[in-house]
Structure formats: structure tokens, C-alpha cells
Amino acid sequence: MKTVSSILNADLHCHSVVSDGTLSPEALAARAAANGVELWALTDHDEISGQHRAAAAAQAHGLKYLTGTEISITFAGQTVHIVGLGFDPDDAALADGLRRTRGGRGQRAQEMADGLAAVGIRGAYEGALKYVGNPELISRTHFARFLVEAGVCRDTSEVFRKYLTEGKPGFVPHRWATLRDAVGWIIDAGGIAVIAHPARYSFSANEEYALFSEFKAHGGQAVEVVTGSHSAVEALQYAETAREFGLAASRGSDFHSPDESRIDLGALPLLPGTLTPVWELLEDRIR
Ligand code: AMP
Ligand code: MN
Ligand code: MN
Ligand code: MN
DSSP states (O other): OHHHHHTSOEEOOBOOTTTTOSSOHHHHHHHHHHTTOSEEOOOOBTOOTTHHHHHHHHHHTTOEEOOEEEEEEEETTEEEEEEEESOOTTOHHHHHHHHHHHTTHHHHHHHHHHHHHTTTOOSHHHHHHTTOSSTTOOOHHHHHHHHHHTTSOSSHHHHIIIIISTTSTTOOOOOOBOHHHHHHHHHHTTOEEEEOOGGGSOOOHHHHHHHHHHHHHTTOOEEEEEETTOOHHHHHHHHHHHHHHTOEEEEEOOBOOTTTOSSOTTOSOOOOTTSOBGGGGOGGGOO
């Protein structure tokens, strides 16, 4: 029954060194298992090259696994994240789309470093590179780690607030994939598309309505309700949105690092029992 399924300790959102996390896929699998996670997905940004490692490590711990990724898209002028779950990790079109999405990151990083140099912070590109686990995936998180190391800020959230968000010196606007493409790549690879952490965006009510309706129209089927990025009130709010749009609900910590993440793997509140958990739609793809 639904209540039984929603009490599953599923954690379907986290990051490894393949994107901007600090742990290997193997270390994450061990941590998830130790924390009592019962169903896990590694969802590196714009990357699926850690999927076979994650699945093998999960299996070694007797941990059920779903393939995952988190795709960066641009919608109504903002960056939105679309999680994909349960796709074929060897799908060529998905891999190709993600490779193109990653393509602009090198140039963007150079421009971010130029912006930081203009306010007196030198060597940020080289500094960020030291933290990068995957040369195709240099991200703002790596710059944030360097700025903390350099003593510019006390922690990474202060770096984002002062340097790496819209209007700040290290922010470079970027055009990612489209909503249609990202949802299409996931579905064509046999997976399910999920709107990640909807409370993190600053859309107007009309823009958010457009995001959810277009996502549905493209075949999207789920939304993150319980995530490390949502307060309890936001989780309730998006539980209502899920019901309104007929979407299944997902749950994921968005864990990046033992030193930085507020919520550890598996340490989230449960999904409200009245929603359809996304894993009910993915039963045949759980390994
Ligand atoms: P990028 O894909 O290079 O734009 O980097 C986005 C990543 O930066 C996100 O996936 C988060 O890991 C991190 N991030 C974004 N905003 C914040 C914030 N306010 N505080 C800490 N980390 C953040
Ligand atoms: Mn991240
Ligand atoms: Mn995200
Ligand atoms: Mn994430």
C-alpha cells in the first residue's frame, strides 16, 4: 500500500567527485548503506559516467539502486535542475546531450575568474581546478571551495551569497539545455524526469505555473517534495503542487560533502503518505 511505500528510506539525489561532490561513488554508497538508505541514486550534474561504479558499489552493500543525473536547464531566464531517474546508463543520445551541456563550463569558468580578478581575487581559475574531480565539470562549487581556502569567506554559502549569485562579481549568466531537451533525453533513455528542489527558484507564480505545465506537457512525471533544499513548510507547499499537477513525489538529500551539507544521506523526513512516491513508477528499473 501507499503508506508502506512512502516510509521507504529512499535518497534519490546526491553528488560525487564526478560532479561537485567531495566523495567517490564508492564512498557515497558506503555512507548511504551505513545511514540506513534503502534505495539510492547518484545524480551528478550533467554527468552519467559514475553510474556503473555507483550501481556496483550499491550492489556490494546490498543497497537497491536507480540510475540518476541532474541536468542543468535554462527556463524563463533562470537555471533550473531536472533530475533523471531509472534511465539506461548506456544510452548514447543521453550521453551526447549531457556532453553538449557540459561543453560551455570551461569558458564560463574563465569568465568567472575574470570577474573575481576584477575585485582583487586572483588565481581563482587555477584554485578552483585543484578541487575539480572531472575536468569537464568545473562548477561554482569548486570556486566556492577555493575562496574558502583562500580565506576570502568563512564558508561556501557566504561565497555564493557574496560572489557567485546573480549580480555578484563571479556570476556569469549561462544558457544551459532546454526543458524540452532535458526531459526528452531522460524519457527516451527509459527514465523518469523530476523537477529538482522547486523552492530554490525565484519564479513568479505565472512562471512557476508555466514550468510545471510545460514539464508535464513534455512528459515529466515527478517533483522533489522532500529535499535538503526545502524547509518543512516548502515540502508541504510542493506536496500540494504535486497533487495539483498529478505528479509523483521524490525525496533526496542533495548531499555534496560531509563538511558542507546540512542534510546527510538518508537523513530526511519521510514523504507525506498521501503522495505517490516516484519509486512506485520505477519498480522495474530498481537494481
Ligand atoms: P553550477 O552548476 O556551476 O552553476 O553550480 C551549481 C551548484 O552550486 C549547485 O549544484 C550547488 O551545489 C551549488 N550552489 C548553488 N547555490 C548555492 C548556495 N547558495 N550555497 C551553496 N551552494 C550552492
Ligand atoms: Mn551541486
Ligand atoms: Mn540542484
Ligand atoms: Mn543537486
